[in-house]
Amino acid sequence: MTTGSSLGFWLRWSWSDLRSRWVAVVVIALVLAIGTGVYAGLGSTATWRRLSNDASFGQLGMHDLRVTLSPGTFVDEATLLELMSTLDGASRIEAAAERLVVDSQVDTGGDTSVLVPARLVGMAFDERQAVDTVWIRDGRAPSTDGEAVLEAKFADDRDLPDQGSLAVGSGPTVQYTGLGIAPEDFFYEGPEGTIFAEGELAILYLPLATAQNLADRPGAINDLVLTLAEGADRDEIQAQLRSAVGVSGLGATVSTRDDNDAVRVLYEDIDNDQRFWNALSALVLGAAALAAFNLVNRVVEAQRREIGIGMALGVPRKQLAIRPLLIGMQVAVLGTLAGIGVGLLIGNAFGNLLESFLPLPDHRQPFQFGVYAQAAALGLLVPIVASALPVWRALRVEPIEAIRTGHLTAKSSRLTDWTGKLRLPGSTMTQMPLRNVLRNPRRTTLTALGVAAAITALVGVLGMLDSFNRTLDEGSAEFTKGDRDRVVVQLDTFYPAGSDVVSAIADAPTISATDTGLRLPATALATPSDDELDLLLEFVDFEQAAWTPTIIDGPPLASGPGVVVAQKAADDLGTAVGETVTLRHPIRTGPLSFALAESEFTVVGIHANPIRTFAFLDLGAADDFGLGGVVNLVQAYPSAEGSATDVQRAVFGLPGVASSQPVSRISEAIDKALDQFLSFFIVTALAVLTLAVLISFNATRITVEERQREHATMRAFGFPLRSVLGVVIKEGVVVGVVATVLGVAGGAFFLRWMLSSLATTTLPDVGIDLYLSPTTLAIAAAVGIAAVAIAPLFLIRRLRRMNLPDTLRVME
Amino acid sequence: MDDTGVTEAQPSGIDARIGHDGTRIDLDGVTKRYRIGEVDVTALEDINLHVDAAAFVAIVGPSGCGKTTLLNMIGALDVPTSGTVRVGGIEASGASPGERAKLRRHTVSFIFQTFNLFPSLTAFENVRFGADAAQQQDSAGRAEEALAQVGLAERSRHFPHQLSGGEQQRVAIARALASGNPILLADEPTGELDFRTGVQILRVLEEQARAGMTVLVVTHNREIARIADRVISLSSGRIVGDGPPPGGKANIDDLQW
Known part of the structure; x- marks a missing residue:
């Protein structure tokens, strides 16, 4: 046989394997796809956010420097611009704009009346305003005096329409013609440094004259924002501005872009959040890898006897390795291709959530080749290694050992020998599930670990929500103490x-x-x-x-x-x-x-x-x-x-x-913000849930396949199908209980690590205690125990159609 | 116990239903056809066979002649394409899967060429499984008794992988005996075993027949068939011979193969 035709022969045989085992191969590939997909999908968000932030701040001309006069200090228009023009570095200033920024209150009036602190930002809405411009998300910019744009996050939080009217202070009513946002307001931190404060401050962007009228400060401004030319020394110009302001006798602060809460939080949070998603995706990928390893391992192990026959016939070991390795490669290729698809789906879902969560004018979500390449490399490596190990083991044994009938029987181990001395209560059918589980501790452990890893990820995600939710509930309860x-x-x-x-x-x-x-x-x-x-x-x-x-x-x-x-x-x-x-x-x-x-x-x-x-x-x-x-x-x-x-x-x-x-507003704001967080977790939780069910199903499916002779023997002795199913289900429950206990323990450990390391940087102001709700534990049990136990029911048709005489004569 | 370690048959206790009229086997005009791809294969053709209770019957013939198919019909593991199969007074050919399962549970017991023991159960538990399947009272006691009967009382705590091939087959026989079912169906019970071990197994089977069980042994080895009371020869799915062993019933000690 020539090398080419030999390869063709093995490929055809492998193709035949694939067709006969397509369900197992597809399910393992899907397990792998979810792992690599979550890894790829979640791994892209940091770059997306950074790119979106850069583009959005750039598009709206976020200031590099800002001069804010002391509270109660106002100067005439053009005063600060003139002061700026006297700086040595004036030529390095690209654009500048004066504004009037004053605090006030607004009342939305009507049935949904809300009364909140407000900030009036008087500015230009034309080419004169090239710094900190307002992105009009809905509606239009003000076209006449007396109109305004309402800050979009506030409007969203308060469920206000795109256009309407607001009473400012106890004074006149202002028509807002649209919803928008300036870059410095992409994120708003409450006066107490608290999060979830979007609905607590109504920012109105108004034509300068309108703001001056409302503040009763005709012709006055108190704020200057400016951008610098590329390469300009920001610190130097900041120092010059401070000096000039000091000389003029005005009380003022000169802050930089980096002092702005929105810039700080939006960029700082990227790395903190990504660490969280990385940890989570690594956990999911680990679960998938473990499961894929276990499942491919078991599929390849089933070929050990055929490998032995090949060795007995003198086929070179390298050639014999091709066929089982091809199974690993099939899984690898299918899993990786599907993983890219799953990654795109998860990435898309996350992208949409980011767009709704971060009110940026320019969201950029380009395909992250590097992250996907990493995921693809892992997706290819895991099943190939998983198939290589059993092949290596199979090729190490003597042919006679491999072809011996009963090679799948558990070899003697201390645990097996020890269990032989145990006299368990109940009939043999009652004992069989536990006996089967104990028969091959390595296989049982690997199966349980695969399911447990998925449950760990699930408990980690849901537990984070539980802990977060409970902490905020405690905060809410303390704020209100029964009097909302x-x-x-x-x-x-x-x-x-x-x-x-x-x-x-x-x-x-x-x-x-x-x-x-x-x-x-x-x-x-x-x-x-x-x-x-x-x-x-x-x-x-x-x-x-x-x-x-x-x-x-x-x-x-x-x-x-x-x-x-x-x-x-x-x-x-x-x-x-x-x-x-x-x-x-x-x-x-x-x-x-x-x-x-x-x-x-x-x-x-x-x-x-x-x-x-x-x-x-x-x-x-x-x-x-x-x-x-x-x-x-x-x-x-x-x-x-x-x-x-x-x-x-x-x-x-x-x-x-x-x-x-x-005080009730605090808990309402928290609830609202939680809903948004929940969306992020739900996407991940659904992926993990699917993963856990697939792992459970496939593990059971392979178990049923491996035990078909035993099941046929039970039926040959007259046990009805339901009794056989009962044994499989009980065996699943035993594995499921072990997996659930391990998974919940692992999830709690993961959660503790997340809360002690990541949460301290992501949410330094909140003391979050680890808490797993009964619902989370019930879901973990449902996935770990019920899914494993129910999986055999999907195999009833297969068991019912089993050809008893043929199965009983199968030589493994 | 003889020198092979096998205890003499002890008919009391485990075979209460032996000799019951319901152990008769009747096959009338049984035909079994399979379709493999585009080809129709006739495994059995117009088989008429009647076996009285407490008979020791050998079914012989070359590979592919339909021996195992015939045994599977009798054991209600399979149903004929046409014709009727009655076992213990029950028509297995027209029975529902549930009724056939009941028949297997209470009337017949199998011994397979590849043993089909449960690897996770000890020898004792495998044997007890037979008693449990037949819903026998004191299944543990019956299991101990059956193991002793095949000379494996000392190996009761061992798992199948810790037993030799002959020992595994004796456990399989004990499992069938522990069920207390009156008909024993053995499919190439010595096929995987060496001569000495095979003789041990045949001795146990002969003892069961002598004790009143109906024993049907499928084998391709005509030498083994010589120990049966009756030899049925199959060829291409048809019965081509039915009678006492040619040359008369042989003593197990005289067998050679």
């Missing part, structure tokens, strides 16, 4: 507790009671490390206020010095109840002047809110901050017939009120 109508009214500065401003709120209609307090930013200094944590200090009357933090560690709250912090903050700061923490905080030195001071406080308790930012002191401690007798926060409670909305409406427009927010 409590409204937090933030004042625009400090007022004496008995001032008219505070009295006006307390006396407002529909408000039955109020508690006054203080809110101050502070920085906690960790020891022994030099880490710093941003905190929001809230002063509450621990003994009198209707709402006080729940203490989960430490003595009951009492008036006096000391700070109550979150468990996450205590952990990160290396402190505990009874120990001290150093805070860098503002201390009032005059009516409106502050200095920074560092003071040591005893930690008197740990509160129940998982968000690290929140820290509480007794209102009496305000004296130490120079704030005795003044407040900047009022907690307002509606009367019996009133609601939180009534309270908001009542305080709307009152002098000194900066914003009002019902």
Whole structure:
């Protein structure tokens, strides 16, 4: 036989193998495809996000530098542009634009009335505005004075239409003609540094004159944004700007693009998120690889006797290896091709989610050749290695051993010998499932591990949701404490507790009671490390206020010095109840002047809110901050017939009120944000679920194939089909229970690792405790046990049609 | 126990139904045809066969003559294309799969050439399986008794892979005996075994026939058939001979092959 015809012969034989085992080959290929597809699909998102961010920030001319005048400071139009033109590096400035940015409040009015803090951004909507331009997502740009564009994320969060009207402050109504977003607002972090705050700030982009009219600042601006020419030294020009601003006597900050929250979060999160997806996809790929290894291994092992016959006939071992190796290659090629398809599907699903999740004007999702090449290489390697190992083992044995009838019988092992001494209760049919499982521990372990790995991935994904959900629920519960109508009214500065401003709120209609307090930013200094944590200090009357933090560690709250912090903050700061923490905080030195001071406080308790930012002191401690007798926060409670909305409406427009927010909004915002997160996880969870079911099904299918002579023997002795099925199902349940226990344990371990390593960088402000919900455990059990146990039912037809005489005579 | 390690037959206990009228086997005009691809193959052609209870019958013939097909018809593993098969008074040819399973469960027991033992069960458990299948009371006791009967009481805790071929076949025989079913169907029971071990197996089978079981042994070895009371010769799916062994019934010790 020539080499060419020899190869043709083996290929034809292999083709025949493929046809006779096409279900197994296709299922293994699908398992592999899901593993490589998830790897390829999830691996692409980092590049997509980076490209989309670059394109979107570039398209809208995100500023390189920004000059923001101190609060309350305004200058005439062109003042800042003129100041800029005096810089040495003025020629390196590509474009610049002046704006008026002022805080306000808006009320959407109508049935879905919402009253929230607002930011008015006065700017140009033509070629004069080449920096921080607004992307009009829906509707159109303002064409006349009095029109505006509403920030899109806020509108989405509040379910507002593309066009409508808003009452600004207690003043006139503004028509918004569309929804849009400026690059600096791609992400909004709440005033307390909290996430999920998109619905808490209404940004209105208006023609400059409209903004000036609304702010009652005709001809004034307080903000300058500019972009630099390529190659310009940003730090140098920033320094020049600072110097020029200082010389002019204006109070201002000069910030860079990197100081912007949107830039920071959108780019920083890419790597953190990708680490999470990488870990998850590696787990899924590992599960698929293990399963594919096990399944290909078993298919090839079934050919060992034929390999032995070939050796006995003197066929060179290299030639004998071709046929089983071709099975591995068939699986590899099919799996890789399908994997690219699955990867594209998952990538597409993720791409769509990214588009809905990140409101960018330019989403770029090019095919990631490198990632797919990696996935394809893994997809090709796994089944080839998986088939090479049993081939190697088969070729090592003497021909006579390979062709011996019963070669598939478990060889003697200590476990097998030991189980022979066991007398198990029940009939032999009852004992058989456990006996079968114990008969070949290696095979059972590999099968269980394949299913377990898929369950680990599933539990990891669902457990992340559970833990996240529970943590936020705890946060929500702590915020509301059963009273969802409590409204937090933030004042625009400090007022004496008995001032008219505070009295006006307390006396407002529909408000039955109020508690006054203080809110101050502070920085906690960790020891022994030099880490710093941003905190929001809230002063509450621990003994009198209707709402006080729940203490989960430490003595009951009492008036006096000391700070109550979150468990996450205590952990990160290396402190505990009874120990001290150093805070860098503002201390009032005059009516409106502050200095920074560092003071040591005893930690008197740990509160129940998982968000690290929140820290509480007794209102009496305000004296130490120079704030005795003044407040900047009022907690307002509606009367019996009133609601939180009534309270908001009542305080709307009152002098000194900066914003009002019902505590229930926090939990609503969290729920809404969770829905978006859920979508990401559902895509992955579905892929993992399919993987687990396929692994279960194929493992059972191969088991049924391997045991067909035993099943035929049972039926020859008169056992009905249901009894035979019962044995297979019970055997599946035993493997499934082992796989589920291993999978859940693995999932919990994976989750713990994710929460302890990745979540600390992705969500540093939230203390997330590991939690697996009963639903997750039920799904894991359903996949691990039920899917394995039910799989034989799909093989009833095959078992029923089994040719008993032929099967009983099969020589394996 | 003789020098081969096989205990003499002990008819009491495990074969309560031996001698029952229902152990008769009747085949009338049985034909079995298969279709393999485009070709019709006639495995059996107009077989008329009647076997009385407690007979020891050998079915002989060359490979492919239909011996195993005939045994499968009698054992209700297969159904004829035409004709009737009655086993123990039950018409197996027209029975539903469930009824045929019941027949296998309570009337016939198989011994296969390739043993078909359950590799995950010990010798004792494999034998007990036969008793469990036939829904016998005290299946453990019957299994111990049957193992002792084939001389393997000492090997009861061993798995099939720890036993020799002859021992595995004796376990298979014990499994059939433990069922207590009155008809024993053995398909080339010595086919995988050496002469000495084969003789051991034949001795056990002869003892069962002597004890009152109906034993049908399929073999291509005419020498082995000499120990039966009756030899049925098949050729190309037809019965070409039916009677006592040519030259008379032989003693097992005189066999040579």
